[in-house]
Amino acid sequence: MLTHLLVSALALAVDSPASPQPGTMAAVLASSKPADWRTLDPENTLYLELAAGRVVIELAPAYAPNHVANVKALAREKYWDGLAIVRSQDNYVVQWADPEAENADASKKRAIKTAKPTLPAEFDRALDSKLPFTKLADGDVYAREVGFSDGFPVARDPRSKKTWLVHCYGAVGAGRDTATDSGGGTELYAVTGHSPRQLDRNVTLLGRVVQGMELLSSLPRGTGPLGFYEKAEQRVPIKAIRVAADVPESERSPLEALRTDTPAFRRLVESRRNRVEGWFHAKAGKIELCNVPLPVRRKAP
Amino acid sequence: MLTHLLVSALALAVDSPASPQPGTMAAVLASSKPADWRTLDPENTLYLELAAGRVVIELAPAYAPNHVANVKALAREKYWDGLAIVRSQDNYVVQWADPEAENADASKKRAIKTAKPTLPAEFDRALDSKLPFTKLADGDVYAREVGFSDGFPVARDPRSKKTWLVHCYGAVGAGRDTATDSGGGTELYAVTGHSPRQLDRNVTLLGRVVQGMELLSSLPRGTGPLGFYEKAEQRVPIKAIRVAADVPESERSPLEALRTDTPAFRRLVESRRNRVEGWFHAKAGKIELCNVPLPVRRKAP
Numbered sequence: 001m002l003t004h005l006l007v008s009a010l011a012l013a014v015d016s017p018a019s020p021q022p023g024t025m026a027a028v029l030a031s032s033k034p035a036d037w038r039t040l041d042p043e044n045t046l047y048l049e050l051a052a053g054r055v056v057i058e059l060a061p062a063y064a065p066n067h068v069a070n071v072k073a074l075a076r077e078k079y080w081d082g083l084a085i086v087r088s089q090d091n092y093v094v095q096w097a098d099p100e101a102e103n104a105d106a107s108k109k110r111a112i113k114t115a116k117p118t119l120p121a122e123f124d125r126a127l128d129s130k131l132p133f134t135k136l137a138d139g140d141v142y143a144r145e146v147g148f149s150d151g152f153p154v155a156r157d158p159r160s161k162k163t164w165l166v167h168c169y170g171a172v173g174a175g176r177d178t179a180t181d182s183g184g185g186t187e188l189y190a191v192t193g194h195s196p197r198q199l200d201r202n203v204t205l206l207g208r209v210v211q212g213m214e215l216l217s218s219l220p221r222g223t224g225p226l227g228f229y230e231k232a233e234q235r236v237p238i239k240a241i242r243v244a245a246d247v248p249e250s251e252r253s254p255l256e257a258l259r260t261d262t263p264a265f266r267r268l269v270e271s272r273r274n275r276v277e278g279w280f281h282a283k284a285g286k287i288e289l290c291n292v293p294l295p296v297r298r299k300a301p
Numbered sequence: 302m303l304t305h306l307l308v309s310a311l312a313l314a315v316d317s318p319a320s321p322q323p324g325t326m327a328a329v330l331a332s333s334k335p336a337d338w339r340t341l342d343p344e345n346t347l348y349l350e351l352a353a354g355r356v357v358i359e360l361a362p363a364y365a366p367n368h369v370a371n372v373k374a375l376a377r378e379k380y381w382d383g384l385a386i387v388r389s390q391d392n393y394v395v396q397w398a399d400p401e402a403e404n405a406d407a408s409k410k411r412a413i414k415t416a417k418p419t420l421p422a423e424f425d426r427a428l429d430s431k432l433p434f435t436k437l438a439d440g441d442v443y444a445r446e447v448g449f450s451d452g453f454p455v456a457r458d459p460r461s462k463k464t465w466l467v468h469c470y471g472a473v474g475a476g477r478d479t480a481t482d483s484g485g486g487t488e489l490y491a492v493t494g495h496s497p498r499q500l501d502r503n504v505t506l507l508g509r510v511v512q513g514m515e516l517l518s519s520l521p522r523g524t525g526p527l528g529f530y531e532k533a534e535q536r537v538p539i540k541a542i543r544v545a546a547d548v549p550e551s552e553r554s555p556l557e558a559l560r561t562d563t564p565a566f567r568r569l570v571e572s573r574r575n576r577v578e579g580w581f582h583a584k585a586g587k588i589e590l591c592n593v594p595l596p597v598r599r600k601a602p
Contacts, residue, residue, distance in 0.1 A: 042465050088594060090515040141589040169495045170391050173377040178580050193518075194470045194495050194591050198576060201583035209334050211416050214391040214522040217494075221515040265565050274593065280426065282502035 023276035028268045029258070029295060037256040038151070039299060040210070042245035044068065046075060047253070048096075048212075049239040050085075055212035056244075056253050057172050057190075062131060063165045064122040064206040067174055071185040071206060073115035075241045079186065083110060084235035087217045089227025091193030093175040095175055096238060097186065118184040121176075123201045124164035126154060131163065132261050136269070138286040142166075144199045146289045146299050148260035152208060153289050155200065160252070165205035166291035168211050173205040192217040195216050195290040208295045211255060254299040324577035325327060329569045330559070330596060331459025335596060338557040339564040340600060343546035345369065347376060347508070348554070350540040351396075352384075354438070357545075357554050358473050358491075361453050364466045365423040365507040368475055372486040372507060374416035376542045380487065381563055384411060385536035389520045392494030397539060398487065419485040422477075424499035424502045425465035428457060433562050434462065437570070440586040443498045444466075447590045450563035452510060454590050466506035469496050469591035471514050474506040493508065493518040496591040511597045555600040569594070 010060060020026030040058055046300040048055040061068040074092055076078065080096065084226040087095040093118055097111040133156065135147040143155030146166065153171075165171065171191045177184030183204060209216065229235050244252050257267060276285040323325030341359055347357040362369040381397065388396040399411040409534065434457065436448040444456030447467065454472075457464040466472065472492045477484030484505060491510055510517065520537060523530040530536050545553050559566060570593055575584040 072522050088519075090518055121582075138442050140442065141439075141587050142585055171334055197591065198573070198581075198583070198585045202581055215314075217391055218389075218519055218521050220519050249555060261496065272499070280503055281481050281501075284499045284501070286442050288498060291497065291499065 014035045025271045028271050031218045032264045034260050034275040038259050040255045047242045052215045056210050057207045066119050067185050067204050067206045070115050072243050075118050075243050077113040080238050080241040083188040083238050087228045088221050090221045093189040106117045121180040122204045124162040127163050130257035133261050152214050167199045170209040172205040172207040190216050256299045258295040319426050326572045329572050333565045337462035337563050339560050341556045348543045353516050358508045359511045360508040365505050367420050368486050368505050368507045371416050374545050378414040381539050381542040384539050388529045389522050391522045394490040395517045396490040422481040423505045425463040428462045428464050435561050452558050468500045471506040471510040474504040509597050557600045559596040
């Protein structure tokens with residue numbers, strides 16, 4: 001009786017059983033070729049190191065080039081080391097930042113050295129033929145077109161000729177104040193609940209969590225307004241945030257992600273649109289963007 | 302800089318500031334009348350009591366009458382008392398059950414007294430003019446029509462003349478094995494991640510969490526397959542599950558929910574479809590079913 005709900009809706013880590021049933025995601029992955037996978041670029045991968053373990057974030061320089069560059073600069077000057085996760089709001093986001101960022105006494109704040117404190121927003125970018133796009137055929141409530149671009153869920157509007165990253169579970173963005181140019185990456189958040197798509201094009205998204213999401217999503221919820229922790233000791237200390245390329249190779253997390261521009265990926269989407277597993281009585285026939293798994297696995301040595 | 306992302310996407314508990322900005326959800330709630338709210342029926346409210354606090358579940362007898370009756374019978378025979386939350390799978394569900402349910406030695410299992418061990422599925426029900434329905438105009442990827450029925454997010458298919466509860470964050474359902482009639486309510490789950498809509502019409506949903514969701518969603522994720530806890534000591538003990546009507550009135554959680562069939566609720570949906578708060582740069586113009594807040598508040602004494 002405990003083997004209910006047999007297949008996770010969003011399994012980030014994928015283990016293939018020995019003989020997976022044809023038509024399942026496990027079968028698609030088992031039959032995938034090495035060329036169906038891409039190694040995460042260490043120059044565009046962040047490690048958020050917590051006492052509980054490592055959260056791996058893939059950055060999206062194609063969509064937020066200035067924010068990605070700034071976040072890497074912040075990591076390289078060790079801006080976040082010793083700062084903390086300050087907020088955990090149920091069904092919404094966790095957020096990490098300098099807890100003293102609003103202190104009137106500037107000497108209490110973490111100094112920014114080489115990076116920029118704020119940046120112009122990168123809420124969307126011009127549609128560009130160089131950006132890969134695998135369209136999802138099933139439609140979307142919020143955008144005219146949705147699909148995948150180099151492993152990221154994205155939306156497009158052919159009329160305004162814009163494209164943008166969307167707020168699916170695990171999306172990472174740069175918090176900001178009311179002014180659209182008041183963010184820049186010093187405060188980052190990750191989505192921990194149902195996709196808050198109303199935030200699309202309101203915050204600069206710059207990446208997504210590809211491993212260790214459970215270290216963020218299972219944090220106690222803050223009891224202050226907006227889920228901020230009310231006491232300093234409730235905050236979750238950040239040991240370090242590093243660009244993977246700066247970490248000795250032996251200490252890196254060698255990950256590869258399923259490409260999203262291949263027939264294998266299209267088969268994966270179909271395997272989730274119409275579930276062939278015997279447990280499923282009603283096949284949805286459709287799939288919503290944020291329910292499409294984006295598999296990541298340990299790279300074979 | 303810490304006041305980012307000002308309004309929760311899904312605030313279950315709603316506090317209205319003194320002078321909320323017109324057009325915001327806070328303003329809609331501040332101007333609501335007592336008749337815009339309905340008191341939760343103690344006969345159709347469950348309290349899941351954990352060491353960390355109480356989780357309040359509103360049951361949906363209009364959609365799953367047999368499962369609701371059986372779950373109440375199980376609560377009344379104290380079936381779950383001393384059992385446990387056995388599973389927490391990231392971005393999916395938590396599940397509570399008898400950890401010994403699959404023990405070959407039947408004497409190890411929690412006995413079922415007056416309730417039924419299994420029931421025929423109640424995946425959907427016939428469209429019935431007596432069921433209230435407030436249609437959401439924004440469409441849906443999975444269903445022809447979606448909206449709200451007595452406080453529950455629901456879908457409808459006018460062609461097959463069926464309606465069903467949907468898997469939004471906090472939805473509570475009856476786990477089952479492969480056979481559709483193998484559930485019955487002894488094992489329940491609650492959705493803790495992005496809405497797994499592929500489960501719609503595959504599991505009998507019977508209610509939703511209206512308070513205390515964070516007690517479930519922040520539980521450590523299980524490290525076994527499907528997020529099951531691997532060690533007995535990792536499970537989260539259930540002190541008791543009670544029908545609210547059976548709890549002394551002084552110990553009840555007096556809650557009321559915003560009705561979903563009123564002009565006030567339509568204004569609330571509009572306040573979330575197009576956010577007037579100054580922080581929002583791009584108004585979505587649309588809202589997806591599971592992003593519509595369903596406010597619940599403490600009933601004034």
